[in-house]
Amino acid sequence: MKSICGVEGVSAAGIKEGKYGLALIRASGTAAGVFTTNRARAAPVEVMMERMRRGTLDAVVVNSGCANAYTGERGYRDAVEMCEIAGGALGLDAESVGVASTGVIGRYLNLPLITDQCGRVAPLLAHSADAEDAAARAIMTTDTFPKHALVETETFAVGGITKGSGMIAPNMGTMLAFLYTDAEVEGPVLQDILRTATRRSFNRVVVDGDTSTNDVAFCTATGAAGKVDRAELATAIEAVCRDLAVQIARDGEGATKLLEVTVRGAPDEDAAAEVARTVVASPLVKTAIYGEDPNWGRVVAAAGRAGVAFDPYAVSLSVGDTPLVLRGEIVADLVQAKAAMRGSTVAFDLDLAAGDGLATAWGCDLTEKYVEINGKYTT
Amino acid sequence: MKSICGVEGVSAAGIKEGKYGLALIRASGTAAGVFTTNRARAAPVEVMMERMRRGTLDAVVVNSGCANAYTGERGYRDAVEMCEIAGGALGLDAESVGVASTGVIGRYLNLPLITDQCGRVAPLLAHSADAEDAAARAIMTTDTFPKHALVETETFAVGGITKGSGMIAPNMGTMLAFLYTDAEVEGPVLQDILRTATRRSFNRVVVDGDTSTNDVAFCTATGAAGKVDRAELATAIEAVCRDLAVQIARDGEGATKLLEVTVRGAPDEDAAAEVARTVVASPLVKTAIYGEDPNWGRVVAAAGRAGVAFDPYAVSLSVGDTPLVLRGEIVADLVQAKAAMRGSTVAFDLDLAAGDGLATAWGCDLTEKYVEINGKYTT
Known part of the structure; x- marks a missing residue:
């Protein structure tokens, strides 16, 4: 399993x-969610912001x-x-x-199609590597690969799938991400852990600076593994979120390289994150990465x-192991700097010498392919 | 003259x-300036922020x-x-x-070249259409055309040149812009007029969301035309700034279309401007414009x-004369919406129904050419 x-x-x-596409995931337990801060929230986000108040979920249905x-x-x-419809197909309370x-904004759902797909997907539910992969693939839009992450400790496991490739500048919420753990944990604690993990992972990915209307991350804890150490659970959930977040950045629309920017020495962690996000979001930095052009002044700008x-x-400032500014x-x-930009990951390390704040953000290069994908996405 | x-x-x-390139402009008078808010301000910006305190200028020297x-x-x-060097060539107090x-960030000036160029340019100073065009061309980088604007009233004139094509998301300051008027006006009044005009013009252009380290706009008033009505002067200066700003947007790196977004019904003018700037800066809106794809949901998002x-x-929301959302x-x-996106200017009008604030922002489409230009700009 992945x-x-x-x-x-x-x-x-x-x-x-x-x-x-349509995915069904069945798992009962304590549930937490984080949602987009875009004012034009999608309908399913509105519904879930209310429903998550009860603090448990038995399943999720997702369409792409x-x-x-x-x-x-x-x-x-x-x-x-x-x-x-999904509740009916699964024999669960809706x-x-x-x-x-x-998917596309400003279009109504095709409910007959959803009904048909739910009817065909529900009988396929399984606890297997193929099944989790089918679910991860079903929720893809412009993604080029399904995104899985799993952390297993001696006592419990945390696994998650996600999708996201464009319209990526999550803020508080994220793209679609579905996490599961067998740890037993109270709802408010899970919510707190998920919020922190999201802030340090999905919220630090920028593909194009556009914050989606549909961003959500859910985490369901089945409790099958019994009570676990809170700090250990938080670490595992954050590791899964970070793994998925980096996969989203690497699979940014049209991307050929992962861009990783670590900012240290900021006044605090939020400030470090803000600077790191601004650098990974900069079109001029992103195009320089694509061109393997060591135009590092754009990072400072x-x-x-x-x-x-x-x-x-x-x-x-350094790129890879090559110092640029001391x-x-x-x-x-x-x-040397150009050579350090040749691989599939380009990492900048920027020390602001203004405090102890540290944060990493992830993005990708900006290529002609991004333009092509997004110039022709809907109609 | 233009x-x-x-x-x-x-x-x-x-x-x-x-x-x-190197340009010299000779004109004595009351002077005002606005400057970039980027924390990594360029050296000439630092120098000018101090010098503008004296409130007069006799000339400017600009290199690209x-x-x-x-x-x-x-x-x-x-x-x-x-x-x-320029003062020496012009016989003026430095x-x-x-x-x-x-130009490129993180490189030192080639002073021997500047000395040589100043020596050759100073004797060419003239009050002519060719001369203003030579100056406007000398300051171009990735610009594809020189940018001129002129407003003539019965009693006075305001003219300006500017450059800017990439790293365009001015904030308080702007790209390089040089404005002149023969109106007689006190320094603080001119500064006030220029600040307002800049806020409503250059600060509402976004090509790529990157705020330059070098943005400046200067306005020099020679006083040759004598005292004029303050409101009339403000209107003329704002018209020149707006004309130049729209030219910058149209000449955005790689652009094929001008994007004009008017937001009305916002809580106030600043809020309207913020929404308009966010829409013109959105990579997803910009690529949809390029693809003439009426994916208007991206505007709302x-x-x-x-x-x-x-x-x-x-x-x-409407595009051109075609309503999308009522x-x-x-x-x-x-x-119809797709047809409305076919021309060289695509205009969205968005009414938020939340107040009286009105503002227009300008940008351009995002094309493969932007990526190409910026993937290979320095080295």
């Missing part, structure tokens, strides 16, 4: 038919191809109806079924507009 | 040799090819030296010469993440 079926008590299934976003009251009713959608106080002439002094050997 | 030489008392000259940004104390001394630079309070189901109801005819 993800959710590595967790006791989780079964999954999914199908993908052209643009339209239509975001059910900006669809008003009809969209809300459709999202509720989608839970009922209120205990979570719902998420991803992006950091300078992040709204964080620091002295530009105190900073140190406490404000330019020491860049541009031939 | 710009600065349409103003009494202004003479100009410039040369462009490969990547390296090297930004003299992130160059520390040596960069600062070089910028001061550049004023002295303290009365303004300086600006644009971008507006939703701008941090401004509104009800997504109260908004109205008070929250989807009325889009996608064939």
